[in-house]
Amino acid sequence: MTIEESTADQTPAAVPAAEASVTQERSPLYGRKVLSFVRRSARLDDRLQRAWDAYAEQYLLDINAREGSLDVREGLRFDAAFVRKTWGNDHPLIVEIGSGQGENVVAAVAARPDMNFLALEVYDPGVAHTLLLAGKQGLENLRIAQVNAPELFKACEPGVLAEVWTFFPDPWPKMKHHKRRIVQPELAGDIRRALADGGVWRIATDIEDYALHVHEVMDGAAGFENVGTLTVSLPTEHVGKGNADTAADLPHADFTESERFDGRVLTNFEKKGLAAGRVIHDFTYRAA
Template sequence: MSGRQVAALEQLWPVYGLRVADAVPFDSAGPFDPAGLFGRRAPLVLEIGSGMGDTTVEMAAADPDRDYLAVEVHTPGIANLLYLVHLHELRNVRIAEGDALDLVELLPPDSVAAVHVFFPDPWPKSRHHKRRLIQPAHVARLRSRLAVGGTLHCATDWAEYAESMRATLDADPGLVNPHDGYAPRPAHRPVTRFERRALAVGRPIADLIYLRR
């Protein structure tokens, strides 16, 4: 990590950070209430795999009426996001360190306005497909946390994974595709670093946007 990132992690983690392993599960013994992280109750966006944080910061800055909870495992990415959040004086971003699916289990059902999964690892080898995030059991867990009408938005530059995602999302009985196929690229989703690299070598980008019934 750069010196700036090290300093951000040391100084800003206590302000904006949450370790998934330390959070209290959502149950009768002590619910995990995301509103406690932000000091207000607002629609919640879950960003799974925030990378270096540029996209999360840009979207949150343009969307101040919603709160963004970014979950990431890559320490330099977490540190960079902390720095950017502080630099832009954003009040509606918090960063969770740990497994995204463990975090999903902590969230109350029907509590999330949107889930963003932008350019997840495609695990291209067949023997690694079981590690992919977008598969039936995981999608069912994500959907259970979405409020009715909430959005599950995925994007990938890997054509085979895009087809797999679409088949999996189409098969989930609690989701509906308002675009009847791949979605037009939404203007509110910033161009990510992964996307720029993909476009530079001619790989098409697929956006998949589904709503909870």
């Protein structure tokens, strides 16, 4: 009998009264992962399938719990020894959460042979396109992991990372979905532990409400310092999909943000946001 079957067979009378009371007060999401993405299955076209077949063995890390799973293998120790074995050197390591089509991370990899890079991406087409871009250039300082990012950071040993990048994460615009945004206090704590002292978490978004969310999570996060130099005005209340146009009428306050990170290439995604008139918000939080 599985754990699920055993639990399902329990009647209310079989559960102690005190425990039943606690159970009734728990959130419906209690004990469940709140993911920052929805897993979509997408068939690769011939070009991307060829790239996968040609380059996956070179670039794709085998750290998943099992085939088809986005869980990190139990017992994985992501430390300096793992980095040295995987990349073949002791160069500082930068991790990008949500590398998309790979435009940004591959450009950075090519420009910085003195750094190691790890791209985290869950969607097959994005992984395949990153493989294609990196493989065509013969880049050696990149690896890709198709895993749930927060799980990887829990496996990281203290100080193993130089930087973490999170550029244009899924905004989850509906108010009820804001809990799915990748920037969360628990992840901030795990990233802080993984970063070397003086390391940074760079974040960018073109969604004003997400910018407010980042400030709420990060400006008071233990062990981080907002090292931006720009002052921006943002609403102090959240809006969601359907009422975002009311943001201009809400109370505003000044917040500190950063100049555009010059290590981030102008991707097609960012170009579309600019063309739509959205303002880019950049953040730099240093591990203090």
